[in-house]
Amino acid sequence: MKVSYDQYQKFDRKFGHIFYKDKFSHYRLRVEYRFVGEQCAGGEGWATRNSGVMLHCQPPETMAKDQDFPVSIEVQFWAASAKGRARPPICVRQARTS
Secondary structure, three states: OOOOOOOOOOOOOOOOOOOOOOOOOOOOOOOOOOOOOOOOOOOOHHHOOEEEEEEOOOOHHHOOOOEOOOOEEEEEEEOOOOOOOOOOOEEEEOOOEO
């Protein structure tokens, strides 16, 4: 799967999520991920070179229209820091609307 924002004029808070049809309760995840290109114009400052996998999410049909992210446990992918180390945080997302 390849995601690109090269056709966007500006980001404009258009977050996207991909949900899988089946539910899971045990996870073993292998991911190969890389960032290419520049940050999309208008992108959130905290989102520069930031992506992730949200596990154990709320069902998509329960999300509010103005809800940016599903309630979930997220493993984030961040580009390497200035010292050359990746910073793989885990966070718990709570319901929040923009």
